[in-house]
């Protein structure tokens with residue numbers, strides 16, 4: 001078994017083979033911190049987190065970089081309206097983004113560089129492009145001349161995007177129908193934040209930041225670049241053009257793009273009133289685990305139709321698994337093994353991993369777990385689940401949680417201090433000849449995955465998970 005991912009560049013599913021040893025280098029386009037991220041953004045970030053976790057689950061070393069865009073047109077305008085400078089304005093939403101990430105159990109990438117802290121690197125990259133003849137200047141701004149880069153359009157597979165450079169665009173917002181030369185360096189405008197550089201006073205365009213920061217931390221060629229599907233064109237197309245023009249090397253092996261999230265069958269928009277931030281949903285009483293689960297449950301290359309009903313179902317599905325895990329934990333250590341079930345659990349583990357190997361198909365992987373829950377619940381009613389089966393099942397769900405992180409398994413883990421406290425309480429109960437209380441404590445610990453062994457030297461404990 002091996003992980004294979006669909007590649008937007010080749011339009012094929014391809015095995016992921018690291019360019020260097022056992023080390024995967026991955027860049028994911030991060031948030032523009034001008035507002036709270038909405039759940040459509042978080043679908044992308046949660047799916048990227050799943051990819052990150054699965055790569056680590058498979059035993060690869062991972063270097064993951066996610067940028068924070070803290071300067072662009074939107075930020076400049078909103079900061080001005082709020083009457084604060086852009087650093088103060090973006091710090092607020094940068095912090096909010098980290099808090100939301102934590103709530104959704106999105107792991108922190110190894111490096112989270114901010115654009116404004118890497119202006120030097122961007123300027124160097126643009127100067128190199130200028131030297132090689134890929135740029136031209138107009139009214140103090142520097143543009144990339146797309147007709148100079150023959151590979152332009154190879155990622156988006158759009159007809160006729162290459163070779164047109166009669167118009168130029170210096171906005172951070174683009175229109176798919178009008179490919180034009182894009183801005184690398186924007187001339188200073190009155191009242192805007194700017195940097196004094198050899199390119200003149202101004203600020204970097206949006207695209208150059210991802211090329212500069214990804215290559216700084218991951219090298220000139222790396223394994224995976226991910227983002228929302230709306231970034232394919234022009235953002236990622238422009239990243240390829242800038243980077244490959246500058247280095248002469250292939251920029252990225254695999255391009256990984258996550259489809260849109262729809263709300264009640266429509267595009268999410270503020271005017272339709274179906275625009276939700278994570279905070280909106282938490283205020284309505286939904287749990288972060290249910291939101292994460294819903295965002296992960298549909299394959300990333302399919303559109304996800306987000307509904308409140310779907311969110312409630314996600315919560316119910318999680319509850320079913322959590323109840324099942326609790327029930328399985330109660331199986332006493334004396335229960336004899338059911339060898340058929342042992343085989344069945346192995347198959348579930350295989351199906352789970354095969355689903356994820358197959359282009360990170362989360363719906364197949366989750367179905368493998370739910371099918372096992374359904375079948376094992378029937379066996380639990382008949383008391384046909386053994387202690388060995390219990391341990392296998394708990395190990396499977398614990399492993400699955402390394403990737404999905406939605407089940408209440410970690411929360412069931414007692415910390416060492418609490419275990420020692422319960423063991424002391426049990427010793428005390430035995431001294432008081434309160435054996436039923438002592439047994440109750442032993443059972444409580446067993447249900448939480450802690451086995452006790454009474455020896456001459458005292459009580460030893462170990463985790464059975």
Ligand SMILES: [Zn+2]
Pocket residue numbers: 028029030210235
């Ligand atoms: Zn980017």
